[in-house]
Amino acid sequence: MSKIVIPDAVLKVSGLGKIYGPITDGAIERTGSHVGTARDYQTGSIVAAWDVNFEVAAGEALGIVGESGSGKSTVLRCIAGDIDSSAGDVRLATFENGESNLLSLDAATRRKMRIDQVSVVYQDPAEGLALGVTAGGNIADPLTAAGWRNFEGIRARARDLLQRTEVPLDRMDDIVRSFSGGMRQRVQIARALANNPRLVLLDEPTTGLDASVAAGVLDLIRGLLEEFELAAIVVSHDFSVIEMLTERCIVMHHGRVVENALTDQLLEDPHHPYSQKLVSAARA
Amino acid sequence: MSTAIATKPILDVRNLTKSFVLHNIDGRTVTGLHNVSFTVEPGQHLALAGTSGAGKSTLLRAIYRTYAPSSGEVWFRLSDDSVVNLAQISDPEIVALRGRQIGYVSQFLRAQPRRSVLDLVIRAGVSRGMNVADARELGILSLRRLNIGEQLWDVHTSVLSGGEKQRVNIAAGLISPPRLLLLDEPVSALDPENRESAIQLISELTHQGVAVLAVFHDLDAIARLATQIVVMQKGRIINNGPVDQILPLLHPGDVQP
Numbered sequence: 001m002s003k004i005v006i007p008d009a010v011l012k013v014s015g016l017g018k019i020y021g022p023i024t025d026g027a028i029e030r031t032g033s034h035v036g037t038a039r040d041y042q043t044g045s046i047v048a049a050w051d052v053n054f055e056v057a058a059g060e061a062l063g064i065v066g067e068s069g070s071g072k073s074t075v076l077r078c079i080a081g082d083i084d085s086s087a088g089d090v091r092l093a094t095f096e097n098g099e100s101n102l103l104s105l106d107a108a109t110r111r112k113m114r115i116d117q118v119s120v121v122y123q124d125p126a127e128g129l130a131l132g133v134t135a136g137g138n139i140a141d142p143l144t145a146a147g148w149r150n151f152e153g154i155r156a157r158a159r160d161l162l163q164r165t166e167v168p169l170d171r172m173d174d175i176v177r178s179f180s181g182g183m184r185q186r187v188q189i190a191r192a193l194a195n196n197p198r199l200v201l202l203d204e205p206t207t208g209l210d211a212s213v214a215a216g217v218l219d220l221i222r223g224l225l226e227e228f229e230l231a232a233i234v235v236s237h238d239f240s241v242i243e244m245l246t247e248r249c250i251v252m253h254h255g256r257v258v259e260n261a262l263t264d265q266l267l268e269d270p271h272h273p274y275s276q277k278l279v280s281a282a283r284a
Numbered sequence: 285m286s287t288a289i290a291t292k293p294i295l296d297v298r299n300l301t302k303s304f305v306l307h308n309i310d311g312r313t314v315t316g317l318h319n320v321s322f323t324v325e326p327g328q329h330l331a332l333a334g335t336s337g338a339g340k341s342t343l344l345r346a347i348y349r350t351y352a353p354s355s356g357e358v359w360f361r362l363s364d365d366s367v368v369n370l371a372q373i374s375d376p377e378i379v380a381l382r383g384r385q386i387g388y389v390s391q392f393l394r395a396q397p398r399r400s401v402l403d404l405v406i407r408a409g410v411s412r413g414m415n416v417a418d419a420r421e422l423g424i425l426s427l428r429r430l431n432i433g434e435q436l437w438d439v440h441t442s443v444l445s446g447g448e449k450q451r452v453n454i455a456a457g458l459i460s461p462p463r464l465l466l467l468d469e470p471v472s473a474l475d476p477e478n479r480e481s482a483i484q485l486i487s488e489l490t491h492q493g494v495a496v497l498a499v500f501h502d503l504d505a506i507a508r509l510a511t512q513i514v515v516m517q518k519g520r521i522i523n524n525g526p527v528d529q530i531l532p533l534l535h536p537g538d539v540q541p
Contacts (some may be wrong), residue, residue: 273307
């Protein structure tokens with residue numbers, strides 16, 4: 001038998017699904033990649049994601065690729081708890097020994113768990129940051145939510161995080177709205193790391209940034225994932241982002257996972273017809 | 285090194301076949317490898333020869349799982365002497381073996397903006413379980429041997445020339461020798477002097493018991509490095525034997541990229 005040591009999964013997602021609108025018999029069969037739509041013509045319901053299964057280990061980043069509307073951000077937001085899921089089981093090994101399904105926690109427990117263990121970096125910094133608040137204040141927010149009370153301790157932690165994410169310290173007390181796109185994204189990453197999360201969810205973290213700025217942010221993310229042994233999910237439609245950050249990925253199409261592969265294998269030897277189309281479009 | 289272990293192959297490829305189904309080009313199937321079988325033992329350097337399109341790179345990629353094998357077996361002997369079928373094990377298991385027990389050095393350096401030369405080599409060592417100090421020491425040693433001078437160590441890899449990138453790639457790939465090393469034209473962009481240092485470094489690996497499977501585009505490199513030669517044509521092996529038997533049969537055109 002195989003003696004290959006692989007790291008234990010931190011995140012286990014099984015049967016995850018999200019349906020907008022009434023859930024009726026046959027809705028799953030009437031939607032999906034093979035049908036070519038996520039919309040159930042009988043009811044108008046949207047099966048945004050269904051039967052999504054994967055695991056992510058510490059120190060590993062899993063990529064989710066697919067075109068707009070394929071369900072990749074839906075999956076991320078269901079895991080984060082930003083939206084309610086319709087079905088599924090999501091467990092974190094670092095939360096109650098993986099014995100609790102995060103999707104069935106009560107709201108207060110769920111919020112506490114998220115503050116302690118899960119961070120999201122959104123494509124739009126306005127979603128993850130309060131733009132009218134200073135960089136320091138944005139980082140203080142999750143810290144106070146986690147129970148930090150000492151002002152100097154919070155300032156010191158914020159300084160440390162801004163330094164790590166290469167935000168000039170003399171901008172710490174400026175409001176984030178005055179920052180460039182790349183710098184806003186760095187503040188968002190600093191904030192995401194504030195409580196030493198075990199899982200980081202990155203939703204198109206460099207989309208909308210200039211190529212050179214994006215390269216710097218990507219390199220920062222990559223270094224931080226390695227340094228803190230974080231489990232991460234990276235959602236992106238940009239294969240160069242996926243290639244740089246992940247070793248494995250899944251492909252989504254009309255709400256379903258159509259391929260599950262090593263990242264280099266997906267790029268060089270995609271199997272599913274949709275994956276082949278996606279890769280050849282990206283390479284053209 | 286015990287002779288008992290030396291006789292057990294590190295790599296045992298049996299009837300490996302790789303077909304590509306092109307769904308968006310009328311669903312046609314293109315077969316890159318047909319029933320390929322061979323073994324590589326510790327300390328053996330097996331050179332793949334054959335004209336362009338013979339399937340040499342396809343074979344390296346199918347072993348590394350950049351291509352998913354369609355059928356056949358790829359038995360790999362782990363450091364604890366057990367064997368696994370690389371064609372069948374899970375993706376996370378492949379990730380765990382890559383860079384640690386199985387190395388792959390290609391002509392191209394994977395794009396990593398804003399990473400310095402020395403940092404890249406050190407990280408390669410750390411990913412193989414070395415501590416940073418050791419990785420640094422060995423990394424510096426390999427970079428020096430490949431004539432990458434100190435003035436380039438803190439430079440980002442994106443600004444290097446093709447030949448410099450290739451040498452950094454070799455240094456990173458060899459910092460802690462894997463059990464199996466796959467080389468895809470690793471010295472193709474090098475000038476004669478640097479090519480010489482790279483070839484010297486690669487030749488030492490076989491003396492350390494590493495199993496090497498390589499594609500080179502010149503007979504000179506093959507003559508100097510290989511212990512075995514496998515000749516491929518149209519995705520099939522048409523000849524396989526010791527270097528002194530096969531080399532006289534080859535022409536420069538047989539190893540063109």
